[in-house]
Amino acid sequence: MRETRIDRRFKELKADGRAAFVTYVMAGDPNYATSLEIVKGLPAAGADLIEVGLPFTDPMADGPAIQQAGLRALAAGATLKSTLKLISEFRETDDDTPIVLMGYYNPIYAYGVDTFLVDAKAAGIDGLIVVDLPSEEDSELCIPALKAGLNFIRLATPTTDDQRLPRVLANSSGFLYYVSIAGTTGAAAPSPVDVEVALTRIRKTAKLPIAVGFGIRTGAQAAEIAKIADGAVVGTALVEQIALGNDDADALKRVLALATEISVGIRSIDKS
Amino acid sequence: MSKLNTYRAGPDDTGHFGIFGGQFVAETLMPLILELNAAYEASKKDPEFAAKLSGLLKHFVGRESPLYFAERLTEHYGGAKIYLKREDLNHTGAHKINNCMGQILLALKMGKKRIIAETGAGQHGVATATVAARFGLKCAIYMGETDIERQKPNVFRMKLLGAEVIPVSSGSRTLKDALNEALRDWVTNVDDTFYIIGTVAGPHPYPVMVRDFQNIIGEETRRQMMEQEGRLPDTLLACIGGGSNAIGLFHPFLDDEDIDIIGVEAAGHGIETGQHAASIKGGKPGILHGNRTYLLQNDDGQITEAHSISAGLDYPGIGPEHSWLNDIGRVKYVSATDTQALEAFQLCCKLEGIIPALESAHALAYLETLAPSLPKDHLIVVNLSGRGDKDIFTVADALGVTL
Numbered sequence: 001m002r003e004t005r006i007d008r009r010f011k012e013l014k015a016d017g018r019a020a021f022v023t024y025v026m027a028g029d030p031n032y033a034t035s036l037e038i039v040k041g042l043p044a045a046g047a048d049l050i051e052v053g054l055p056f057t058d059p060m061a062d063g064p065a066i067q068q069a070g071l072r073a074l075a076a077g078a079t080l081k082s083t084l085k086l087i088s089e090f091r092e093t094d095d096d097t098p099i100v101l102m103g104y105y106n107p108i109y110a111y112g113v114d115t116f117l118v119d120a121k122a123a124g125i126d127g128l129i130v131v132d133l134p135s136e137e138d139s140e141l142c143i144p145a146l147k148a149g150l151n152f153i154r155l156a157t158p159t160t161d162d163q164r165l166p167r168v169l170a171n172s173s174g175f176l177y178y179v180s181i182a183g184t185t186g187a188a189a190p191s192p193v194d195v196e197v198a199l200t201r202i203r204k205t206a207k208l209p210i211a212v213g214f215g216i217r218t219g220a221q222a223a224e225i226a227k228i229a230d231g232a233v234v235g236t237a238l239v240e241q242i243a244l245g246n247d248d249a250d251a252l253k254r255v256l257a258l259a260t261e262i263s264v265g266i267r268s269i270d271k272s
Numbered sequence: 273m274s275k276l277n278t279y280r281a282g283p284d285d286t287g288h289f290g291i292f293g294g295q296f297v298a299e300t301l302m303p304l305i306l307e308l309n310a311a312y313e314a315s316k317k318d319p320e321f322a323a324k325l326s327g328l329l330k331h332f333v334g335r336e337s338p339l340y341f342a343e344r345l346t347e348h349y350g351g352a353k354i355y356l357k358r359e360d361l362n363h364t365g366a367h368k369i370n371n372c373m374g375q376i377l378l379a380l381k382m383g384k385k386r387i388i389a390e391t392g393a394g395q396h397g398v399a400t401a402t403v404a405a406r407f408g409l410k411c412a413i414y415m416g417e418t419d420i421e422r423q424k425p426n427v428f429r430m431k432l433l434g435a436e437v438i439p440v441s442s443g444s445r446t447l448k449d450a451l452n453e454a455l456r457d458w459v460t461n462v463d464d465t466f467y468i469i470g471t472v473a474g475p476h477p478y479p480v481m482v483r484d485f486q487n488i489i490g491e492e493t494r495r496q497m498m499e500q501e502g503r504l505p506d507t508l509l510a511c512i513g514g515g516s517n518a519i520g521l522f523h524p525f526l527d528d529e530d531i532d533i534i535g536v537e538a539a540g541h542g543i544e545t546g547q548h549a550a551s552i553k554g555g556k557p558g559i560l561h562g563n564r565t566y567l568l569q570n571d572d573g574q575i576t577e578a579h580s581i582s583a584g585l586d587y588p589g590i591g592p593e594h595s596w597l598n599d600i601g602r603v604k605y606v607s608a609t610d611t612q613a614l615e616a617f618q619l620c621c622k623l624e625g626i627i628p629a630l631e632s633a634h635a636l637a638y639l640e641t642l643a644p645s646l647p648k649d650h651l652i653v654v655n656l657s658g659r660g661d662k663d664i665f666t667v668a669d670a671l672g673v674t675l
Contacts, residue, residue, distance in 0.1 A: 057443065057575045058560060060455045061298040067442060079572040105296060106559045110573025132296040132559065136286060157300040159462055164303055182300055183460040 004126045005098035006151050006174040009048055010209040010230065017272025019226035021046055021263050022211050024102065024235030025242075025255065026053035026069035027086050028078025034248040035073070038255050039090050043097045045256045046263020049211075051129065051235070054083050054103030061131045063186035069239045080107045080116070084123040091124035100153060100174075102129040105141065113141055117148040127151030127174045135167050142171050151175075156202060158182050165205050175209040175231065178202065186236030189215040192224045199228055219265025226269040234262055279526035279602050282593065287476020287563075290599060292592035295475045297562045300459045309477040311382050316484075321377060328373050332406065333363045335370075335488065339496035339653070344623040349639055352646035355505070356626070356656040357493050357521065366629065366658030367489060367517045368399035372468055374485035376403040379466035386410040386461065389468045390454040392419055392447035392513065393584035393631065394426025395658055396470030401435035411435040414453040416445040419583045426662050444577040447513075447587045451561050471514025472591030475562030479591050486520025493653055494524055501651060507532040507642065510655035511634040512605070513549065513585035515594045517657035526602060534642070535594060536634045538580035539607035549578035551590040552598050552605040565592040581610035581666060582630035584658075608637035614670055616640070617660065629658030630666065 013020050023042050028035050042050055055073040059066060087099055101120065108116050108130070120128070128145055135142075135154070142152045151174030159182060160168055169176070178199065180190035195212055202210065212225050213233030225232040238255050245251025282289045295305060315321040329335045338358045346354045359367040379387060387404045388411070391397030397413040404411035413430050417439050420427050430437050443449040451474075458467045472479045472486070497505050508525060510518035512535040522533050540548035548554055551566040558567040560575055568576045568588035578588040597603040608616070613630055616637035620628045628636060635654050643652060660667070668675050 055574075058448065058452055060452050060561070061300070061459060063456075064442075074574060081572075104559075106567075106569070106575070107573035109559055110569065110571065131298050132562070134295060134297060134299050134302045136295045136302065155299045157298075159300050159303045161303065168299065179300065182462045184456045187460065 001146060001173065002149060004149070004151050004174065005096065006049065006100070006126045009098050010175060013048060017270055019229060019266055019269060019271060020048040020211060020231030021222070021266045022049045022051060022213070022231050022233040023047040023238060023259060024051040024053060024233060025238055026055060026066065026073050027083040028055060028073035028076055029069045029239070030072050030242055030248060030251060031076040032078070032082060032086065034252055036086050036089055037252050039086065040093060041252065041256045042259055043094060045259035046267070047097065047259060049098045049100065049231070051100045051102045051233070052083065052087060054080060054101055054107060056104040056107060059104060061184055063184040063236060065186045065236045065240050065243070068243065080111050084119050087125055088123040098126045099124060100127040100129055101125050103131070105130050105132050108141065113144055117144055117150065121148055121150065125150065127153050129153045129155070129177065131155070135170060138171050146171060146173070153177055155179050158198065162201065162205070165202065169206055172208065175211050176202070176206050177233065178210050178212045178229070180212050180214050183214065185214060187215055189217065189221055192228065195225065196228045219261045222262045223265040223269050226266045232266055280523060282596065283476060283480055287480065289593045289596035291557070292565050292595040293476055293479060293563050295562065296559050296564065297475045298459060300462060304462055305475050311378055312477050312481050315378055315381065321381070325374055325377055329370065329488065333369050333373060334361065336492045337361050339493055339500065342624050345620065345639065348619070348623055349643035351644040351648065352507070352642070352650035352652045353648065354639065354643060355497070355651065355653045357489060357653055359489060359517065359655060359657045360626065360628065360632070360659035364395070364399045364402050365661065366395040366399065367486060367520060368396040368470055369402065370488055370520070371470065371482050371485040371516060372399040372403045375468045376407055379409065380407060382466065384466035385464040387466055387468055388412045388414065388454050388457050389470060390414045390447065390450035391470065392450070392586055393582065393629070394419070394423040394430065394662060395584060397435070397437070398426050398429045398433070400468050401430040401433035404435060405433045412457065413437050414440050414450040414457070416440045416447060416450050418445040419447065422666050423583055423662055424665065446578070446583070448575065448578070471516040472519050472593060473514045473561060473563060473565065473589055479563065479593055482516050483519045483523060483593065486516050487523050489517065489520035489655065490522060490524030493521060497651065497653070504528055505531060505651040505653045507534065507650065507652045509534050509536065509635045509638055509652060511536050511585065511631050511657065512590060512594060513538065513587050513631065514589070515591040517655050519591060519593060521653070521655045522603060533603045534638065535603055535605045536638045537605060537607040538582060538585035538634055539609040540579040542609055543607060547579040548607070549580040549585050549587060550607045551588060552595065553607050555588070557595065560589055563592045565589050565595045581613060581670065582634065584629065584631040585634065606638060608634040612637040614667065617667060626656065627660040628656055629660045630663045632657045
């Protein structure tokens with residue numbers, strides 16, 4: 001497989017001696033125009049990678065904040081098609097920041113896997129995280145995605161033991177997303193000590209960069225994670241800013257302000 | 273498609289019935305599901321497990337349930353001879369407890385301390401709360417707010433049995449959302465919690481495990497019909513939400529190809545109105561709650577809300593084995609509307625002295641289409657999957673009666 005923007009970005013960051021700031025926002029939340037402004041604004045606010053959430057009615061691994069973000073987006077008319085359009089519009093002004101589409105399988109299945117892969121590639125997507133496609137279901141989308149030149153990023157969790165880890169890693173690429181707690185998105189913050197123990201164990205098998213997510217809300221927490229991981233993922237805390245905003249402009253301002261604060265935390269850690 | 277030697281061999285090792293089924297869950301749950309599968313496979317080879325389950329089904333649940341000749345319904349339709357498989361007479365009032373008893377024995381064997389479940393009509397919730405109480409395990413039941421409102425008696429029953437009933441306010445606030453919340457609980461409490469899924473859906477091994485625990489319905493029916501009529505039935509009828517009562521009746525008869533097998537989905541206000549719960553008749557294949565199956569969804573793959581007067585059928589999916597049986601043509605899937613189910617509900621009360629569950633009334637409703645034109649020696653078995661005491665408020669409301 002050819003090098004993707006994701007591979008390149010982690011390489012650059014390693015050379016720079018710092019961890020990646022991985023942001024997650026829901027496509028089309030609170031509406032298409034504001035969502036596009038948010039995604040466009042994130043790189044300047046310090047985001048190194050952007051995970052774009054694909055709205056789904058039944059996000060079984062997500063907590064209330066991301067569930068509501070998805071429903072807001074759907075109510076505003078978001079679809080897989082409009083999500084792909086949002087990413088291509090972003091690509092018109094940014095050809096470097098890696099974009100990972102993150103969501104659930106059914107909207108992709110309904111769209112048609114083959115058509116989806118062609119359109120996703122054309123839109124400028126670099127990788128996929130599909131929460132309800134474990135390695136047991138690799139033939140569905142993972143293998144076709146790899147053939148199409150997209151990274152298939154897998155989640156490892158506290159329940160992924162040494163015996164299972166090789167299976168999880170088998171067809172994954174780009175980076176490994178370590179879910180730091182057993183729970184849904186936005187749950188309690190992980191203890192950095194536990195995360196460090198887990199990462200030491202996982203690194204014995206995994207050669208990919210590891211980004212850690214679930215429960216990181218502040219610059220200080222992100223800095224703790226940046227010390228021990230190759231990247232820190234922040235989603236729920238950003239998405240909550242949209243619900244808190246008085247209007248679209250305020251939502252945009254809040255998301256980018258929090259992103260900037262967290263980015264400062266991550267950049268304060270020198271890993272060289 | 274070439275003809276199969278048996279319809280009973282599925283699923284394959286990874287839980288697929290043709291293209292349906294599978295294990296579409298988050299990584300956090302995957303190790304738990306594999307562990308559950310291993311424990312379930314081991315229990316099948318354990319004679320002690322089988323003996324314990326069978327003893328409890330007899331002495332605690334009250335099995336076997338009667339196969340009852342419904343003389344006055346038969347007279348009313350004037351055609352085929354109608355038998356009712358009386359799952360309503362089980363302890364807790366429905367077939368749900370057959371499965372709960374099996375799963376709680378597994379939970380105990382696996383050393384789990386806490387039980388969770390989702391419920392729609394509350395029958396599965398009551399059955400789960402019952403077995404949890406019987407074995408002294410903590411129990412939390414997820415139930416949509418809409419269902420809590422329309423199934424108050426069952427909510428109180430669960431509380432009496434010591435369960436915590438957790439209202440679900442997300443989405444359509446019905447069974448689908450209760451399942452989402454239960455899965456989220458499971459993802460969070462992976463160490464000590466066992467999830468008793470109530471129907472033949474969810475990730476493998478749930479569809480096969482729940483089916484196997486419900487197969488006792490069909491196995492008894494075979495034996496009882498042989499005793500009473502000296503032969504097997506000609507037609508089987510059951511209602512379908514997720515489809516556990518139906519598969520329990522159907523599965524032991526799948527290879528008897530002369531037997532017509534019919535599943536009745538809930539057509540709500542009518543399939544043409546879009547307000548229904550008929551996944552096969554009004555949906556298309558997709559992925560939800562751990563399996564691929566027929567689902568109610570829009571063109572963008574977003575799940576749409578089901579509607580049925582019966583809370584137990586108000587689900588936008590169906591068990592994957594039913595989807596497969598539909599596609600290969602072994603089982604015929606039809607539907608009955610809210611109105612038809614309400615009429616059949618009242619008819620069964622008045623003619624047989626049995627108040628059926630609104631779910632089961634959907635199967636009874638199809639008798640009007642089926643029974644009159646069939647000869648008098650044609651044997652129909654309807655799975656009377658539950659009793660209707662829980663539904664009297666809903667029915668009163670629909671009939672404009674104030675209690």
